Amino acid sequence: MSSDGTLNYLNVTHGLKSWLLTLDHKRIGILYLIGVSMFFAVGGLFALLLRVELLTPEPWFIESDTYNKFFTLHGVVMTFFFLIPSIPAIFGNFLVPIMIGAKDMAFPKLNLFSWYVYMVGGFLGVGAIALGGVDTGWTFYTPYSSGYASSQVILAASAAFVAGFSSILTGLNFIVTIHKMRAPGMTWFRMPLFVWGHYATALIMILGTPVIAVTLLLLMLERGLGIGIFDPKLGGDPILFQHLFWFYSHPAVYIMLLPGMGVISEIISCFSRKPIFGYNFIAFSSLAIAILGFLVWGHHMFTSGQSVYTGVVFSLLTMAVAVPSAIKVFNWTATMFKGSVSFSAPMLYALGFIALFLVGGLTGVFLATLGLDIHVHDTYFVVAHFHFVMVGATVSAYLGALHFWWPKMTGRMYPQTPARVSALLTLFGFVLAFLPQFVLGYLGMPRRYHTYPDEFQLLHVFSTAGASVLGVGFLIPAIYLVWSLFFGKLAPANPWFAKGLEWDIQSPPTTFNFEETPIVKEEPYAYDGPLPDNSEEVLKAGENYGV
Amino acid sequence: MVSSSAAVAGHDDHHHNPHLAHHFEDLQQQRESHALGMWLFLAQEFMFFGGMFGAYTIYRYFYPVGWMAGSQQLNVTIGAANTVVLLCSSFTMAMAVRAAQLGSKKGVIQQILLTMFFGSVFLVVKYFEYYEKFEHGLMPFSTLGLEFTNVVKEVPGAQLFFSFYFGMTGMHALHMVIGFGLFVWVIIHTLQGKVTPEKHSVVENMGLYWHFVDIVWIFLFPLLYLLGLNGEPVIGVHH
Numbered sequence: 001m002s003s004d005g006t007l008n009y010l011n012v013t014h015g016l017k018s019w020l021l022t023l024d025h026k027r028i029g030i031l032y033l034i035g036v037s038m039f040f041a042v043g044g045l046f047a048l049l050l051r052v053e054l055l056t057p058e059p060w061f062i063e064s065d066t067y068n069k070f071f072t073l074h075g076v077v078m079t080f081f082f083l084i085p086s087i088p089a090i091f092g093n094f095l096v097p098i099m100i101g102a103k104d105m106a107f108p109k110l111n112l113f114s115w116y117v118y119m120v121g122g123f124l125g126v127g128a129i130a131l132g133g134v135d136t137g138w139t140f141y142t143p144y145s146s147g148y149a150s151s152q153v154i155l156a157a158s159a160a161f162v163a164g165f166s167s168i169l170t171g172l173n174f175i176v177t178i179h180k181m182r183a184p185g186m187t188w189f190r191m192p193l194f195v196w197g198h199y200a201t202a203l204i205m206i207l208g209t210p211v212i213a214v215t216l217l218l219l220m221l222e223r224g225l226g227i228g229i230f231d232p233k234l235g236g237d238p239i240l241f242q243h244l245f246w247f248y249s250h251p252a253v254y255i256m257l258l259p260g261m262g263v264i265s266e267i268i269s270c271f272s273r274k275p276i277f278g279y280n281f282i283a284f285s286s287l288a289i290a291i292l293g294f295l296v297w298g299h300h301m302f303t304s305g306q307s308v309y310t311g312v313v314f315s316l317l318t319m320a321v322a323v324p325s326a327i328k329v330f331n332w333t334a335t336m337f338k339g340s341v342s343f344s345a346p347m348l349y350a351l352g353f354i355a356l357f358l359v360g361g362l363t364g365v366f367l368a369t370l371g372l373d374i375h376v377h378d379t380y381f382v383v384a385h386f387h388f389v390m391v392g393a394t395v396s397a398y399l400g401a402l403h404f405w406w407p408k409m410t411g412r413m414y415p416q417t418p419a420r421v422s423a424l425l426t427l428f429g430f431v432l433a434f435l436p437q438f439v440l441g442y443l444g445m446p447r448r449y450h451t452y453p454d455e456f457q458l459l460h461v462f463s464t465a466g467a468s469v470l471g472v473g474f475l476i477p478a479i480y481l482v483w484s485l486f487f488g489k490l491a492p493a494n495p496w497f498a499k500g501l502e503w504d505i506q507s508p509p510t511t512f513n514f515e516e517t518p519i520v521k522e523e524p525y526a527y528d529g530p531l532p533d534n535s536e537e538v539l540k541a542g543e544n545y546g547v
Numbered sequence: 548m549v550s551s552s553a554a555v556a557g558h559d560d561h562h563h564n565p566h567l568a569h570h571f572e573d574l575q576q577q578r579e580s581h582a583l584g585m586w587l588f589l590a591q592e593f594m595f596f597g598g599m600f601g602a603y604t605i606y607r608y609f610y611p612v613g614w615m616a617g618s619q620q621l622n623v624t625i626g627a628a629n630t631v632v633l634l635c636s637s638f639t640m641a642m643a644v645r646a647a648q649l650g651s652k653k654g655v656i657q658q659i660l661l662t663m664f665f666g667s668v669f670l671v672v673k674y675f676e677y678y679e680k681f682e683h684g685l686m687p688f689s690t691l692g693l694e695f696t697n698v699v700k701e702v703p704g705a706q707l708f709f710s711f712y713f714g715m716t717g718m719h720a721l722h723m724v725i726g727f728g729l730f731v732w733v734i735i736h737t738l739q740g741k742v743t744p745e746k747h748s749v750v751e752n753m754g755l756y757w758h759f760v761d762i763v764w765i766f767l768f769p770l771l772y773l774l775g776l777n778g779e780p781v782i783g784v785h786h
């Protein structure tokens with residue numbers, strides 16, 4: 001793609017085979033980008049259909065059975081095939097080795113293998129859709145899933161099971177890479193916080209994912225072979241399924257969030273032209289979130305007959321997660337304080353992340369409160385809460401990362417104006433889509449219901465309107481980013497005047513990233529005040545449509 | 548930070564050691580990476596089996612008598628004999644690693660074949676054990692037409708015990724079969740001369756995997772077989 005004649009990882013070899021057999025972590029990151037974008041489109045399409053259907057209190061274009069399948073497929077695809085792999089598999093893969101001064105991930109073949117595993121999982125999921133879909137909800141709760149549902153439960157569960165192994169192998173690769181591949185001088189506390197975020201994420205991937213794997217396996221065995229594990233008829237306990245399921249699936253939220261927080265630390269520091277405030281606190285709060293995340297799963301069973309004492313413990317531990325989360329938000333805010341803040345597209349996404357994460361995180365504290373949770377459990381309040389965290393925050397970070405590192409990954413600049421507009425549009429659309437859902441939930445609208453009383457219609461219409469704006473906000477970047485691949489200005493090595501090893505090498509990088517292993521002598525985020533004088537020209541380079 | 552003028556995307560050729568992959572600086576880094584990677588893999592295996600052991604523990608707490616009755620249906624003698632067989636395979640596996648350290652290609656292959664032999668004995672014995680359970684109506688696979696008809700069914704939880712018996716030993720056996728596939732791969736690797744005293748992570752990691760699988764059995768044996776020795780016979784004991 002680079003037309004200035006220099007060799008880089010994109011143009012060093014050609015042909016489909018050179019991509020499908022590549023061992024280069026950057027190309028594998030691009031492969032993930034393609035796969036993940038595909039599944040994002042599929043999951044988004046189902047979301048839009050759901051929102052359109054919910055415009056009226058009574059069913060109007062799909063049957064209730066179909067509705068159940070649509071929300072399940074939306075959840076399964078978005079959770080297992082978009083949110084979990086998105087930032088780590090694409091940007092982590094691309095950037096972690098470069099950021100620590102390595103030539104590649106520790107296990108390049110395993111890295112490629114995990115992409116294939118992910119794609120196989122994805123096609124199993126698509127197969128489940130093609131063969132009639134699945135209607136259990138993405139949570140696969142027993143005994144409905146194991147005994148009663150007459151849809152493609154085994155296929156959908158095996159899709160999530162297989163995708164899990166891809167996640168485990170990616171996490172394993174990160175940990176070994178970060179431990180063993182750091183360049184001379186790249187001490188633990190010189191690593192970008194993006195890398196710390198991925199380290200914490202990788203711990204959850206390795207220690208949490210196998211538990212969902214075995215849980216789904218037991219579910220498939222129960223459904224396929226008729227053995228009783230969770231079946232009350234045979235003395236099994238369906239709540240045990242929920243415990244095992246959430247033992248992974250709560251920490252999974254931090255698989256989605258921690259890499260995003262890493263992205264935000266990079267962007268905020270860069271566009272405030274200041275060293276990050278409280279580096280150690282941010283680094284350790286990532287680990288704290290990863291560890292605490294394993295101790296809170298019981299908050300999903302406050303109304304399932306769990307003992308009150310257990311509930312109290314889980315409630316307090318859940319609230320404790322707010323502490324490291326707040327530490328991060330305070331530190332980002334303090335980084336911006338008295339910085340010379342500029343509002344390029346990545347920064348707008350990062351600010352959107354902070355706003356949405358704040359709302360999502362604080363409503364999480366509401367839900368952790370035992371008494372309140374009894375009232376809003378399984379309502380739209382919960383739906384709004386986790387969409388603020390998992391979609392609002394994580395997708396903002398994802399798009400922020402895409403806009404921040406796009407010039408590095410592709411060697412092309414994208415136009416700033418539409419990028420800024422779409423950043424604001426997604427924020428506006430998102431808030432319009434999900435703020436009404438807090439109210440709906442508070443008023444008693446249960447999640448996953450196909451029909452609702454007439455008085456809820458106005459709020460549902462607002463929500464659908466917001467979802468449509470959100471959809472447009474996602475569509476615009478797809479257009480100008482693809483456009484930029486062909487017509488965008490060539491990107492300089494460091495378009496944002498950012499700090500970090502990835503900005504010291506050419507855009508796009510060469511296959512082995514560094515000609516010689518770098519020796520790191522500088523502290524991270526060594527920003528020293530406002531941008532150089534010619535920076536506006538460089539930043540505006542992307543706005544120039546003439547090529 | 549430092550700037551590197553990376554203009555060439557080709558392979559840099561300052562390494563001459565054919566055993567060193569391009570992205571590692573030296574053999575030590577490569578070896579340590581392989582070892583750490585394997586230990587992390589075992590950590591995920593630990594959590595995988597941990598989920599099942601956790602569920603086992605909860606149900607044993609719910610149904611102590613049913614668990615006792617179920618366990619008493621198992622044949623301790625055969626289980627113990629099979630444990631010894633598996634320990635022998637662990638010993639030969641350790642010998643294979645030793646042979647790799649000494650650079651004996653022949654030793655590696657011999658010891659791995661012996662390990663596969665012991666592993667096969669274990670699986671054959673397991674097959675006969677499963678068959679015996681089938682004959683006694685102890686298979687809980689209702690959708691396959693294998694109903695749990697044994698009289699022990701009367702004890703609450705006993706059938707659940709057998710769900711776990713088959714789930715856990717089945718998962719263990721599956722790991723052994725996967726191990727066989729890996730053994731074949733290690734043998735080919737060795738025949739190609741890729742295992743040397745400086746670079747034998749493959750054999751070393753194979754050893755770690757195999758020992759892990761054996762350790763799982765070391766926990767399964769008391770939890771499934773020996774449990775029943777701990778109390779009065781509940782019902783319908785065959786042995």
Ligand SMILES: [Cu+2]
Pocket residue numbers: 249250296297299300
């Ligand atoms: Cu949770």
